[in-house]
Amino acid sequence: MLQQTQVATVIPYYQRFLEAFPTIEALARADEQHVLRLWQGLGYYRRAQNLVRAARVVVRNHGGQLPNDPEQLRGLPGLGRYTANAILSQALDQRLPIVEANSERVLCRLLGLRGNPKAPTVRQRLWDAAEILLPRTRAGQFNQALMELGALVCLPSQPRCPNCPLEERCVARQRGLEHKIPKRSLPPRTVDTQEVALVLRRKDAILLVQRPNGGRWANLWEVPHIALQNGESHKRAAKRLLQSIGYSAKLGKQLVTIRHGVTRHRISMVCLEAFHQGGRFQSEFYVQSRWTALGRWQDLPSSSPQRRLQASIIGRAGK
Numbered sequence: 106m107l108q109q110t111q112v113a114t115v116i117p118y119y120q121r122f123l124e125a126f127p128t129i130e131a132l133a134r135a136d137e138q139h140v141l142r143l144w145q146g147l148g149y150y151r152r153a154q155n156l157v158r159a160a161r162v163v164v165r166n167h168g169g170q171l172p173n174d175p176e177q178l179r180g181l182p183g184l185g186r187y188t189a190n191a192i193l194s195q196a197l198d199q200r201l202p203i204v205e206a207n208s209e210r211v212l213c214r215l216l217g218l219r220g221n222p223k224a225p226t227v228r229q230r231l232w233d234a235a236e237i238l239l240p241r242t243r244a245g246q247f248n249q250a251l252m253e254l255g256a257l258v259c260l261p262s263q264p265r266c267p268n269c270p271l272e273e274r275c276v277a278r279q280r281g282l283e284h285k286i287p288k289r290s291l292p293p294r295t296v297d298t299q300e301v302a303l304v305l306r307r308k309d310a311i312l313l314v315q316r317p318n319g320g321r322w323a324n325l326w327e328v329p330h331i332a333l334q335n336g337e338s339h340k341r342a343a344k345r346l347l348q349s350i351g352y353s354a355k356l357g358k359q360l361v362t363i364r365h366g367v368t369r370h371r372i373s374m375v376c377l378e379a380f381h382q383g384g385r386f387q388s389e390f391y392v393q394s395r396w397t398a399l400g401r402w403q404d405l406p407s408s409s410p411q412r413r414l415q416a417s418i419i420g421r422a423g424k
């Protein structure tokens with residue numbers, strides 16, 4: 106839950122999650138849609154799905170106990186070397202190193218590594234160094250301290266070297282390279298993307314569709330939307346969208362525009378109203394559809410831009 110998310114934001118989610126699923130067995134039995142619903146707003150939904158899958162493997166293959174062998178733990182869905190080692194070093198004091206964004210920066214500077222920390226050879230050196238530096242006991246505390254040092258002292262653009270306990274040993278500091286290490290890759294160029302979304306109405310219900318079990322926002326529900334092709338108008342794209350989901354409808358007014366970012370895409374999603382005339386759901390992308398009363402929209406897990414859209418549409422309906 107804490108990946109890219111602040112502690113204060115996570116706390117209520119964490120409490121609700123543990124109330125709903127107090128044990129690994131409860132999580133293993135959970136309906137994934139329920140889990141996604143509780144996760145809604147935290148983003149990175151793949152983590153929630155992996156948690157459920159990992160809980161099922163733990164119950165099925167490990168008697169409901171998290172394995173304490175690093176190889177076995179790394180075999181669980183969603184757990185890589187970093188997460189497995191973080192769990193085992195902090196919970197069981199196993200002598201296992203971690204390398205994540207903060208400790209990566211500290212180690213690069215401490216050792217004066219000028220290469221790209223994401224390059225395999227530099228990466229290997231970082232893991233080796235993190236392992237060699239580990240004390241015999243209290244490895245978890247050491248790992249935590251290294252991360253904290255990166256988060257509070259060895260800051261990305263303004264490292265506080267005079268306050269750093271490593272100052273005298275730090276190669277980057279000695280050579281005046283603390284602002285040049287680690288080498289930063291250029292941020293990817295942003296791409297502007299135009300989309301159209303449809304609030305397709307049939308009597309008192311609207312059409313919601315479920316995304317496939319893979320890729321971005323896997324298994325979440327949304328109103329159908331599509332990216333505009335070169336030179337295409339929103340109305341024309343809306344007609345293409347209707348055709349792609351098997352419906353005919355009369356297009357109505359523009360309801361709202363939602364702007365949001367996904368990775369390097371800056372998306373502007375224009376939402377149009379449409380009135381069902383006929384057809385039957387079929388889609389090469391969406392896996393299923395549901396005609397849902399406006400007031401029940403919130404019962405289904407959705408991505409954050411879709412929830413903004415939802416709030417705006419429900420807000421309008423209440424006026």
Ligand code: SF4
Nearest residue numbers: 259266269272275283
């Ligand atoms: S001396 Fe400066 S650059 Fe080196 S580890 Fe400490 S804060 Fe980072």
